[in-house]
Amino acid sequence: MADLKIAGAPKRSLLASVRENLTDGPGFLWLMMTPPLLLLALVVGLPVAKAVMLSFDRVVLTRPKLAGDFTFHNYIRLFTDIDAWLAVLRSCLYMSGTVFGSIVLGLAAALLTRRIVRFRGLWRSIFILPWTMPAIVAAMVWGVMYDSNFGILNQLLRMLPFVDANVEWLLNKSIVLPALIVVQVWNEFPVAYIFFLAALHAIPEELYEAASVDGASPFQQFLFVTLPQIKYVLAVIVVLLLIFGFRAFPVIYLLTGGRTETLTVATFNAAFRAYDFSYAATLGVLAMFVSLALVLIYLHLTLRRGKADAAS
């Protein structure tokens, strides 16, 4: 207060009026929003715009003369490119597989460790550990284990009496996708685990006591108490893991060298194997629309929940 007096009344009122004018109305809102919006435009908007522009061009490094004209060539090609749609199918399978695996594993781990009192921290650390490992490291470690000749998986498998040949985990086309999914699930199920653990801890113990007195078996308790209580978290994790699964690249690329094409790998191959940047950009635009749909579902879920919480 003493400072204000020294500063003098006229100066302060000028400052105050400036401030009032600034903070009043939508002008101030936009003033405050502009820097982050500019930043977003720069780091997100610009690349997206560039990609969209590329997709209507023909920038192919091996055939530089094609470039420069506006064309639908890439989109026409995309709609007739069976490999591209197979890649989309593989992406979908990969997504569903990883989501399903991570949910089941994460929920099982959370249910197991929920009521544990002894070494609780240790159990949690163990289940969270895979998540701390970068996907690249996880892929390399699993790559060693999957090795057809020297990998531990085949060594173990060969101990069984009826197995007499090595399994080509990453070369056999009907096995490679599940094999990749296992790695991805191992790497990211802790995300589901943490979400589920938090959700389970938020369920009052009294509900289980009431249910058990009301005659519910442990399975009925899971079905009628646990599941409805974690429904929302479950939905959020599913969408989140779908996004993770859809964007997955390092595990697939490192373990197969890009032979197994999901949409992301196909995009990479188009750009850096075939040097057809325009077609890669077209695949990228397709991927963007899928991601966008997933993100919209995610936002719908979380925002609706936020509104419901605010209302109650």
Place this chain on the structure above:
Amino acid sequence: MAEIRINRLRKAFNTFEVVHGIDIHIQDGEFCVFVGPSGCGKSTVLRMVAGLESVTSGEIVLGDRVINDLPPKDRDIAMVFQNYALYPHLSVADNIGFPLRMRGIDRTIIRKEVERVAEIIGLRDLLERHPRQLSGGQRQRVAMGRAIVRDPQAFLFDEPLSNLDAQLRVEMRTQIRELHQRIRTTTIYVTHDQVEAMTMADRIVVLKDGRVEQSGSPLEIYDRPANPFVARFIGSPSMNLFTGRLGEQGLVLKDGAVLPLVRPFGSHDEAVYGVRPEHLDIVEVGTPGSLEAVVAVVEPTGAETMIFARRDGQEITATFRTRPTVKAGERIALKPDTSAVHLFSGDARLN
């Protein structure tokens, strides 16, 4: 419906024993209230009966079955929890019907039963609501509806009214009592509120530190408390207790004042003299057998007037149906009604 026998029941958490071998026998159809200060083990005993806590040793018999090791779902009892424990994702109707649904009963029968119960507890119009849309009293009624819907052998109430405001608590007290008179199911009701215990119980079991202090009808316990703890715990305001030595005329306090007894006691042991606030009379200062004290506060409640007085640092409470004209700071003499005096030695009652 069935009787409940609790025989030499013990409960220890690791090596720490909280219930020390208690015996309680609750008759078929009886409304039994466990009352005691927090930590006395009353809730633990209730939870053992429900099957939510394991039994360390002893026996719980429901009807003719020992239910010690039965899981809660097989005990055929219903419980009302302090925080209601309603299923938040289910409607009122589904909450009430839950126990039936768990038993795989047909949906049309469940609906009929739910409607019957809703009628009893007065929630007919709220069946489609969710718990978060209900008031505390309504939630409590839903919890009760869930308990009575399947006609169990016994009801267990774990401090069901402690989350309600004072007025609602009095209302619900009556409703629970009425409900019991109507369906006559054996009930154990746990509370720390002695007024609840007095007003609701057929029989009160007073617990302290994992032991039964006394068991009996509310008036028995009020009129003949077995020890100083029960004497002070039951009744509001609390009984006045004076420690002194027995003498020819009565109980002699440290400062020489004498509290009268109907007949002299042979012994000269130390004893505790108890007299309820309503059994004190204001007499002229100097009257033999009276206690002099200085009035600290006078509290008129309309029906009664309460006087808090002090003597030698000890507080004395007296209540009067009449309206005595005393003021704070005044010196008065209080004379106990000798026919209503309680005399204790250590933990035992002498008279």
